[in-house]
Amino acid sequence: MLPELGQFALVLALLLATLQGVLPLLGAWRGSPAMMAVARPAAIGQALFVALAFGLLAYAFLHFDFSVAYVADNSNLALPWYYRFAAVWGAHEGSMLLWMLILNLWTLALAIFGTRLPEVFHARVLGVLGLLSVGFLLFILLTSNPFTRLLPPPLDGADLNPVLQDPGMTFHPPVLYMGYVGFSVAFAFSIAALLGGGLDKQWVRWARPWTNVAWGFLTLGIVAGSWWAYAELGWGGWWFWDPVENASFMPWLVGTALIHSQAITEKRGSLPAWTVLLSIFAFSLSLLGTFLVRSGVLTSVHSFAADPKRGVFILIYLCIVIGGSLLLYALRAPKVAGGKPFAPLSRETLLLIVNLLLTSAAAMVLLGTLFPLIGDAFGWGRISVGPPYFGSLFILLMAPAILLLPLGPFARWGRAEGRLLVRIGLQAAVSAVVLAGVLFAARMSGVPSWRAILGGLSSLYVIYGVLAFARKRWREAPRGRRYPAEMLGMLVAHFGVGIFLAGVLLTTALSVEHDIRMAPGQTETIGAYGFRFEGVTHTTGPNWKADQGAVQVLKNGHPLTVLHPQKRTYERGQVQTESAVEAGPMRDLYVALGEPLDNGAWAMRIYVKPFVRWLWGGGILMMIGGFIAAADRRFRLRREAQANASALHADRDPQPEGAQA
Amino acid sequence: MNRMLPLIGFVLLAGLFGFGIWWNTRHDQREVPSPLIGKPAPAFSLPLLDDPATRVNKAEMLGQPYLVNVFASWCIACGEEHPVLMQEARQLGVPVIGYNYKDDPDAAKAWLNEHGNPYSMVVTDRSGATAIDFGVYGAPETFLIDAKGIIRYKRIGPLTPEVIADVLEPKIQALKQESP
Numbered sequence: 143m144l145p146e147l148g149q150f151a152l153v154l155a156l157l158l159a160t161l162q163g164v165l166p167l168l169g170a171w172r173g174s175p176a177m178m179a180v181a182r183p184a185a186i187g188q189a190l191f192v193a194l195a196f197g198l199l200a201y202a203f204l205h206f207d208f209s210v211a212y213v214a215d216n217s218n219l220a221l222p223w224y225y226r227f228a229a230v231w232g233a234h235e236g237s238m239l240l241w242m243l244i245l246n247l248w249t250l251a252l253a254i255f256g257t258r259l260p261e262v263f264h265a266r267v268l269g270v271l272g273l274l275s276v277g278f279l280l281f282i283l284l285t286s287n288p289f290t291r292l293l294p295p296p297l298d299g300a301d302l303n304p305v306l307q308d309p310g311m312t313f314h315p316p317v318l319y320m321g322y323v324g325f326s327v328a329f330a331f332s333i334a335a336l337l338g339g340g341l342d343k344q345w346v347r348w349a350r351p352w353t354n355v356a357w358g359f360l361t362l363g364i365v366a367g368s369w370w371a372y373a374e375l376g377w378g379g380w381w382f383w384d385p386v387e388n389a390s391f392m393p394w395l396v397g398t399a400l401i402h403s404q405a406i407t408e409k410r411g412s413l414p415a416w417t418v419l420l421s422i423f424a425f426s427l428s429l430l431g432t433f434l435v436r437s438g439v440l441t442s443v444h445s446f447a448a449d450p451k452r453g454v455f456i457l458i459y460l461c462i463v464i465g466g467s468l469l470l471y472a473l474r475a476p477k478v479a480g481g482k483p484f485a486p487l488s489r490e491t492l493l494l495i496v497n498l499l500l501t502s503a504a505a506m507v508l509l510g511t512l513f514p515l516i517g518d519a520f521g522w523g524r525i526s527v528g529p530p531y532f533g534s535l536f537i538l539l540m541a542p543a544i545l546l547l548p549l550g551p552f553a554r555w556g557r558a559e560g561r562l563l564v565r566i567g568l569q570a571a572v573s574a575v576v577l578a579g580v581l582f583a584a585r586m587s588g589v590p591s592w593r594a595i596l597g598g599l600s601s602l603y604v605i606y607g608v609l610a611f612a613r614k615r616w617r618e619a620p621r622g623r624r625y626p627a628e629m630l631g632m633l634v635a636h637f638g639v640g641i642f643l644a645g646v647l648l649t650t651a652l653s654v655e656h657d658i659r660m661a662p663g664q665t666e667t668i669g670a671y672g673f674r675f676e677g678v679t680h681t682t683g684p685n686w687k688a689d690q691g692a693v694q695v696l697k698n699g700h701p702l703t704v705l706h707p708q709k710r711t712y713e714r715g716q717v718q719t720e721s722a723v724e725a726g727p728m729r730d731l732y733v734a735l736g737e738p739l740d741n742g743a744w745a746m747r748i749y750v751k752p753f754v755r756w757l758w759g760g761g762i763l764m765m766i767g768g769f770i771a772a773a774d775r776r777f778r779l780r781r782e783a784q785a786n787a788s789a790l791h792a793d794r795d796p797q798p799e800g801a802q803a
Numbered sequence: 804m805n806r807m808l809p810l811i812g813f814v815l816l817a818g819l820f821g822f823g824i825w826w827n828t829r830h831d832q833r834e835v836p837s838p839l840i841g842k843p844a845p846a847f848s849l850p851l852l853d854d855p856a857t858r859v860n861k862a863e864m865l866g867q868p869y870l871v872n873v874f875a876s877w878c879i880a881c882g883e884e885h886p887v888l889m890q891e892a893r894q895l896g897v898p899v900i901g902y903n904y905k906d907d908p909d910a911a912k913a914w915l916n917e918h919g920n921p922y923s924m925v926v927t928d929r930s931g932a933t934a935i936d937f938g939v940y941g942a943p944e945t946f947l948i949d950a951k952g953i954i955r956y957k958r959i960g961p962l963t964p965e966v967i968a969d970v971l972e973p974k975i976q977a978l979k980q981e982s983p
Contacts, residue, residue: 182921213830225915256832297805307887415806416859419809422809423809445876453820453824454821457820457824460817461817464813464817465810465813468809468813469810470804471806471809471810472807472809473806512938515819515820515822515823516819518822518823518826519819519822519823519826525851528935699970716874716877717907717910717913719907736908737907737908737909737912738909745855745908
């Protein structure tokens with residue numbers, strides 16, 4: 143009975159979404175306040191029903207209702223309750239429902255906190271989000287219903303993919319979807335602005351905090367995914383350029399371009415069309431990312447090929463959403479360049495260059511991801527491109543962006559002083575060289591690899607730029623106005639980029655990886671660390687048995703810690719490696735069990751990975767930066783709504799030029 | 804016109820996706836023309852599953868035609884294919900080499916113990932690095948390589964009794980007549 147109720151709730155949500163999608167847009171067009179007033183209650187009602195459906199599915203999992211096919215396929219009696227809850231989004235149907243729920247959360251937030259927006263604009267935004275819901279709910283109900291019954295019900299279910307039975311994985315998809323779906327808000331704002339015509343830059347200011355928060359979540363989602371791959375896959379790798387990762391990375395790149403472009407448009411009125419287009423792209427790539435993984439367009443050879451219905455539905459949905467919005471863009475995008483003029487050397491130009499680089503990088507990733515498909519289409523056979531393609535092109539595209547990064551904040555809007563920028567760039571480069579020299583001399587013997595040198599240099603170069611700008615503000619700006627939240631967020635995020643660079647390049651260059659055979663009692667030495675293998679014992683968990691190794695870690699001969707890597711066999715026979723990591727700010731010690739050899743010996747993987755935490759730390763700093771910037775007082779709507787009502791053009795920035803990020 | 808460009812780009816992309824879906828429904832027998840067919844197989848040197856210290860390279864395999872079957876314990880379609888191989892592998896008249904792809908050796912051994920081992924030998928490629936040279940798209944895949952080390956046939960997806968009878972065996976027979 144309850145699963146049917148869940149399905150019914152989704153049908154009701156679909157009806158409300160249709161109301162929310164149609165009436166407010168009509169009302170905004172015909173000037174009918176009554177029709178526009180439908181938006182909020184419909185959005186709130188829709189969110190309640192989707193949440194009810196989600197809750198009922200979770201209930202079915204928690205109460206072992208194997209008469210629901212999705213529950214029977216993805217859980218069993220031995221699965222602990224927290225993984226049964228996470229199993230709700232462990233496979234296709236449920237993850238689509240999670241996506242939907244999160245779209246509702248964003249819509250709900252907008253319905254509640256957006257009431258100070260002009261009525262017509264608010265109605266349009268909620269209307270656009272309602273239309274997105276309609277398509278998604280139809281997709282769930284017609285092709286991916288999580289409530290389908292399985293009769294007669296089996297006594298026990300199958301199992302949740304053991305790869306997903308990890309705390310990191312329970313947390314990764316919701317956060318990632320918060321980011322993906324969050325871009326729907328910037329998208330809806332752009333579409334509403336296009337529909338309204340007379341595209342002034344006001345809407346961009348309203349859209350900025352939402353975009354920054356979505357971007358922050360997406361950053362965290364990617365960091366969590368990378369961390370999970372590192373901890374769980376047993377390889378010590380943190381990024382593989384596989385289609386699933388690329389799917390989340392493309393919207394991130396375009397989203398990064400978008401938050402910078404929004405800053406230009408909001409502050410200077412320049413490039414409004416570019417900002418609109420990036421908003422559409424960011425959300426389109428999020429949709430594409432969600433679906434590419436699901437549709438069977440790329441992954442079909444293995445599992446999804448059986449169901450072309452989903453693929454076709456997805457294609458139609460993408461055509462309507464993306465094609466429709468790009469058509470609208472083609473018809474309504476601002477005709478004049480608009481905004482204040484800027485010189486060839488100005489902050490606008492620098493940001494534009496960086497944006498083009500980021501967008502090209504996203505296009506490059508898209509091309510690489512779709513390459514097997516393109517190969518088919520032109521009869522070249524299925525060719526996939528691997529990390530060498532992505533790695534080298536990506537570095538090539540990002541290197542100039544990194545070079546420009548410290549200069550951006552120093553460049554004035556409109557016209558920048560070339561001499562100042564050159565001076566800052568040189569200072570940063572020189573101090574990076576000196577500091578890197580000192581650090582390498584102090585920490586290491588021998589000649590470090592070029593990658594390590596590059597890593598240290600680029601990281602210090604970026605960090606010097608950030609600190610130099612922070613110092614300049616400290617000296618020049620009056621107390622209390624030194625670091626508005628928006629600028630603080632920018633500084634924190636850019637600092638994060640510096641930390642991230644150090645993490646990536648130093649880890650890649652300095653990691654020591656030993657794949658060896660170890661007999662009990664044997665010690666393997668890497669640098670100052672000794673790893674003594676004590677042997678393997680058996681242990682059991684709620685739904686797995688494991689061989690658990692004990693490895694005594696010594697530093698300079700003194701005991702440091704004992705690591706317990708596991709090799710788990712789940713009830714359904716799947717084998718999963720659980721690496722053991724002794725984490726530290728300067729290095730990770732990473733031990734994973736390979737396979738048993740003769741006489742109690744095991745193949746072991748022992749890695750020392752210096753600075754690996756820095757790359758996630760950098761990512762988390764970027765996320766924090768995004769959240770801080772979103773909290774800027776300037777973005778609060780109280781003043782905007784009044785200003786908007788009284789005088790539309792009272793939007794000149796009160797700060798002096800160049801003072802703000 | 805400038806403003807139409809994004810739309811045009813998207814239409815092309817959508818066309819590609821439409822093609823992808825159409826292609827996948829049409830190509831159910833999963834015959835994929837590989838750009839490597841008719842070309843020498845890439846050089847490889849891979850450890851044996853049973854004895855990681857021993858490596859098998861391409862030169863050792865020259866002189867007779869053989870099949871390379873890419874499989875993994877995590878691969879569901881390989882489970883479908885496996886009974887077919889158990890039945891047919893011995894009757895093909897050429898060695899069938901199991902190519903254990905991106906897999907945990909333990910899991911692979913357990914899987915072969917449980918379902919039977921149809922292979923004359925099993926090599927492992929944990930990282931999948933060599934598989935990139937072979938243009939492996941995913942497991943299962945099967946390559947037919949002739950006595951001179953040239954790839955003559957490739958199949959993506961599970962082998963079925965029909966495919967073996969209608970396509971693979973005639974090709975093997977033809978190869979055997981070619982080679983002395």
